[in-house]
Amino acid sequence: MLEIEGVAAGYAVARGRHRNTVVDAITMRVDAGEIVGLVGESGCGKTTLARVITGLHRPDSGSVRLSGTDVYGLRGRALRSHRRRIQMVFQEPYLTFSPRQTVRQAITEPLHIHRLGDSRARSARVDELLDLVGLDNRVGDRRPQQLSGGQQQRLAIARALTVEPRVLVCDEPVTALDVSVQAKVLNLLCDLRDQLGLACLFISHDLAVVRQLADRIAVMHNGRIIEQGPTAQLTTDPRHPYTQSLLAATPTVDLTVASSTHAREEGVI
Amino acid sequence: MTAGHGRRGIPAGLRTALVALPLSLFAIAGLLAPVLAPADPAANDLAASLLPPSADHLLGTDQLGRDQLSRLLHGAQISLAVTAAVLGISMTVGVVTGTIAGYLGGWADRVVSRIIDIAVALPGMLVALAVIGVRGPGVENLVLAMSVWVWAPYARIARARTASLRGSPHLDALRLLGAGPARIVGRHLLPPALAPCLVYASTDVGAIVLGVATLSFLGLGIPPPQAEWGQMLIEGRPYLASAWWLAYPPGIAITAVVFASNLLGERLAAGAERPSILRWVLPHRLLTRAAGRAASRPPATTGAIAPSTMSADDRSVLQVRDLSVTYRHDGAQRRVVADVSYQIKRGQILALVGETGSGKTTAALAPFGLLDPTAVVTGAALLDAGDGARQLVGLPPHERRQINGRRVGVVFQDSLAALNPLRTIGAHVDEAVRNAGRGSRHGATRQVTEELLRLVGLPDPTGIARGFPHQLSGGMRQRVQIAIALAGEPDLLVADEPTSALDVTVQAQLLDLLARLRDELNMAMIIISHDLAVVTRLADTVAVMYAGRIVETGPFATVIGKPDHPYTRGLLDAVPRPGAPPGTRFRTMPGRSGAGPDDTSGCAFASRCPVALPACVQRQPILVALGGAHRSACLRQPGGPSLMPEAAVGRNGD
Numbered sequence: 001m002l003e004i005e006g007v008a009a010g011y012a013v014a015r016g017r018h019r020n021t022v023v024d025a026i027t028m029r030v031d032a033g034e035i036v037g038l039v040g041e042s043g044c045g046k047t048t049l050a051r052v053i054t055g056l057h058r059p060d061s062g063s064v065r066l067s068g069t070d071v072y073g074l075r076g077r078a079l080r081s082h083r084r085r086i087q088m089v090f091q092e093p094y095l096t097f098s099p100r101q102t103v104r105q106a107i108t109e110p111l112h113i114h115r116l117g118d119s120r121a122r123s124a125r126v127d128e129l130l131d132l133v134g135l136d137n138r139v140g141d142r143r144p145q146q147l148s149g150g151q152q153q154r155l156a157i158a159r160a161l162t163v164e165p166r167v168l169v170c171d172e173p174v175t176a177l178d179v180s181v182q183a184k185v186l187n188l189l190c191d192l193r194d195q196l197g198l199a200c201l202f203i204s205h206d207l208a209v210v211r212q213l214a215d216r217i218a219v220m221h222n223g224r225i226i227e228q229g230p231t232a233q234l235t236t237d238p239r240h241p242y243t244q245s246l247l248a249a250t251p252t253v254d255l256t257v258a259s260s261t262h263a264r265e266e267g268v269i
Numbered sequence: 270m271t272a273g274h275g276r277r278g279i280p281a282g283l284r285t286a287l288v289a290l291p292l293s294l295f296a297i298a299g300l301l302a303p304v305l306a307p308a309d310p311a312a313n314d315l316a317a318s319l320l321p322p323s324a325d326h327l328l329g330t331d332q333l334g335r336d337q338l339s340r341l342l343h344g345a346q347i348s349l350a351v352t353a354a355v356l357g358i359s360m361t362v363g364v365v366t367g368t369i370a371g372y373l374g375g376w377a378d379r380v381v382s383r384i385i386d387i388a389v390a391l392p393g394m395l396v397a398l399a400v401i402g403v404r405g406p407g408v409e410n411l412v413l414a415m416s417v418w419v420w421a422p423y424a425r426i427a428r429a430r431t432a433s434l435r436g437s438p439h440l441d442a443l444r445l446l447g448a449g450p451a452r453i454v455g456r457h458l459l460p461p462a463l464a465p466c467l468v469y470a471s472t473d474v475g476a477i478v479l480g481v482a483t484l485s486f487l488g489l490g491i492p493p494p495q496a497e498w499g500q501m502l503i504e505g506r507p508y509l510a511s512a513w514w515l516a517y518p519p520g521i522a523i524t525a526v527v528f529a530s531n532l533l534g535e536r537l538a539a540g541a542e543r544p545s546i547l548r549w550v551l552p553h554r555l556l557t558r559a560a561g562r563a564a565s566r567p568p569a570t571t572g573a574i575a576p577s578t579m580s581a582d583d584r585s586v587l588q589v590r591d592l593s594v595t596y597r598h599d600g601a602q603r604r605v606v607a608d609v610s611y612q613i614k615r616g617q618i619l620a621l622v623g624e625t626g627s628g629k630t631t632a633a634l635a636p637f638g639l640l641d642p643t644a645v646v647t648g649a650a651l652l653d654a655g656d657g658a659r660q661l662v663g664l665p666p667h668e669r670r671q672i673n674g675r676r677v678g679v680v681f682q683d684s685l686a687a688l689n690p691l692r693t694i695g696a697h698v699d700e701a702v703r704n705a706g707r708g709s710r711h712g713a714t715r716q717v718t719e720e721l722l723r724l725v726g727l728p729d730p731t732g733i734a735r736g737f738p739h740q741l742s743g744g745m746r747q748r749v750q751i752a753i754a755l756a757g758e759p760d761l762l763v764a765d766e767p768t769s770a771l772d773v774t775v776q777a778q779l780l781d782l783l784a785r786l787r788d789e790l791n792m793a794m795i796i797i798s799h800d801l802a803v804v805t806r807l808a809d810t811v812a813v814m815y816a817g818r819i820v821e822t823g824p825f826a827t828v829i830g831k832p833d834h835p836y837t838r839g840l841l842d843a844v845p846r847p848g849a850p851p852g853t854r855f856r857t858m859p860g861r862s863g864a865g866p867d868d869t870s871g872c873a874f875a876s877r878c879p880v881a882l883p884a885c886v887q888r889q890p891i892l893v894a895l896g897g898a899h900r901s902a903c904l905r906q907p908g909g910p911s912l913m914p915e916a917a918v919g920r921n922g923d
Contacts, residue, residue: 041772183855251802
């Protein structure tokens with residue numbers, strides 16, 4: 001469904017000709033009906049890669065193909081219809097909603113943009129989407145800021161689904177949420193994958209979450225993917241030393257860890 | 270739409286309305302001048318010249334016998350029309366230019382910004398005089414001159430507002446949804462940019478009225494036969510001593526409008542969050558709604574809680590008993606922490622665990638006076654056991670200073686916000702060392718500082734002491750915060766989510782550091798965290814908080830291994846499990862958190878609890894011992910066989 005090949009991307013530094021490469025030589029794929037976890041620590045280039053994949057940031061080299069079409073070769077109307085097929089969910093949902101719109105207006109806006117349906121069909125679609133993500137349709141008249149963090153993230157997912165995308169890129173979607181709320185949003189993603197056959201790229205720093213959620217995992221370090229593979233294989237038999245250290249550092253409530261409190265103190269960050 | 274929408278909005282709304290009253294009168298007079306005016310403002314009647322105020326002429330007549338009241342009203346009409354035209358032109362030009370420049374960024378933004386800078390820097394009156402000097406007097410030229418004078422601040426405001434929104438995820442989300450630049454600028458950037466401009470415009474009304482009057486006074490504005498306030502002033506000037514009624518009314522009118530417009534601008538600008546000027550007439554709609562939710566339930570009296578049965582221990586560093594914290598909001602009181610008791614012994618780490626809004630941070634910081642000054646703290650908090658015990662609740666500030674920093678150190682979550690960006694790391698730690706009464710001369714102080722930095726595992730303490738907070742990574746800054754907290758050699762360290770903002774590998778190292786400090790310094794610690802997994806490495810005891818109360822507490826291994834309270838179980842179930850096959854659904858709890866301790870008469874968790882009994886909604890459960898120090902606040906038979914089979918916890922969605 002989504003194929004990324006040899007992608008390198010960066011930012012121009014201080015008006016000069018010099019470019020600071022943030023991600024390099026990224027090759028990976030996400031198939032329909034599959035959740036791929038992209039794990040890495042802050043500053044490793046995860047978010048830049050997400051922006052490249054969703055078409056917000058043009059890569060310096062390499063290609064991003066969706067169902068075989070090169071995303072960055074599109075213009076005008078073709079680009080607009082392409083937009084419908086890949087959507088993104090951001091880390092802080094409250095920043096992605098206009099404070100001036102109600103929930104219903106926020107979800108309807110994409111339908112207006114793509115001139116989909118008449119007002120009755122749009123209204124029905126909103127109810128359907130709210131139901132799909134498990135929100136009561138009474139929240140429709142409230143403003144996103146009045147909802148809880150978990151509800152906001154569901155709303156963000158609902159809005160992304162309005163345009164019937166085939167690929168959903170989630171950039172740290174549960175990092176700002178409480179553990180019990182996080183569990184509900186993650187289950188929702190699993191359900192969407194199963195019901196709609198969505199391809200989902202789940203970006204997170206939290207390996208504990210990813211290894212229970214994702215079908216495959218890619219580990220990113222310093223702008224490159226250093227290891228990728230099926231979840232079970234990668235978590236039980238990690239090859240790369242960085243993956244191993246990431247697994248070792250991931251906090252769990254496993255009681256065996258509690259006894260080895262002072263196991264490591266390996267210098268400073 | 271009237272002011273005073275909503276009960277609590279009346280006083281503030283009324284005050285705003287009163288401030289705006291002269292402006293409203295100005296607008297009404299201007300709009301209805303032809304109807305209101307008793308006479309033709311231009312009709313000469315030399316027989317009736319310079320008459321003092323009377324029943325026929327309420328404000329008297331001028332030297333040509335014209336009715337002063339009619340002239341004043343028609344003057345308002347002219348001022349209003351000119352002001353409206355100037356504001357309309359300058360705001361349109363300013364907001365559109367500013368928004369587009371802010372949205373485009375790059376060289377377009379730089380060029381427009383420089384033009385705005387130049388326009389703002391030029392003296393407005395001179396620019397207006399120059400325009401009129403070139404084009405001659407007249408209404409159109411006056412409007413043009415005034416517009417050239419006032420447009421730039423609008424462009425600047427709109428540009429700044431748009432530029433701050435340019436990189437926001439909100440716009441990225443819209444682009445992904447297929448929105449083009451026209452929609453983004455028109456629907457999503459112009460309205461928020463317009464809002465502060467409208468607030469500014471309310472101040473500008475005064476400036477424009479004054480400007481028009483000034484230009485007319487100088488003979489460059491509205492030509493003489495027409496009644497205009499500045500024109501009236503200049504015509505009344507020769508008669509100031511003999512006929513006061515000529516100059517005073519227009520003077521008062523100008524002063525009132527300028528004064529009211531400045532005051533109104535101040536008031537509107539103070540409520541900077543209000544997105545549009547319409548909110549001025551609906552001032553507190555959202556605020557009232559939020560407050561109404563919070564205050565809807567009157568604070569219940571303290572529930573019938575059995576007195577704490579905790580026994581003081583010799584090694585106890587801090588013992589907190591029946592701690593409650595109440596905030597007063599709009600006259601209503603709301604408890605956020607209710608009857609919380611905990612104690613920490615030397616060399617032990619207590620983890621206070623709970624979700625957002627559970628009151629964990631409040632419960633941990635309340636004994637040390639670190640809450641908002643409006644918080645009312647009741648209960649007891651004893652620092653040290655035995656004879657030297659100090660009651661911390663209600664301590665006067667000067668005594669508190671002897672304790673905070675010396676006996677107790679605090680580490681906050683956001684290390685960047687906790688450190689002053691303009692001071693070096695060394696200066697921060699030096700200050701803490703001096704406050705704690707250690708190190709007198711500079712050299713000695715710095716020596717202690719470097720020891721502290723070394724103690725928290727920072728390499729090259731000398732170099733780091735010379736650095737600034739932004740030059741350090743998040744993990745290193747957090748270590749600096751710990752060094753500062755350790756400066757007074759405290760017995761107790763309180764750490765509020767010390768690792769939540771850090772990467773896992775850094776987090777692991779920092780948790781190891783805390784464990785090492787506990788062992789080496791035999792310190793007591795309170796770690797506040799939303800994540801049970803994080804404190805697994807550290808905690809000796811744990812207290813799980815829900816809705817402002819401790820629902821379960823005990824030795825960490827016991828609570829995690831044999832959780833009794835349904836909430837603790839739910840919380841543990843929601844944590845990802847190592848070894849669970851990929852795609853395993855996460856276990857969830859129904860409903861949502863966020864309730865206060867007094868929102869229900871019974872157990873706050875009852876509505877979400879899969880094993881709730883009818884009695885749960887009526888009686889507040891108390892912490893009951895289950896064996897050892899393990900205690901749980903649940904009405905089910907304490908310690909009995911679990912009533913909650915695994916399957917009872919929702920396995921799929923919510």
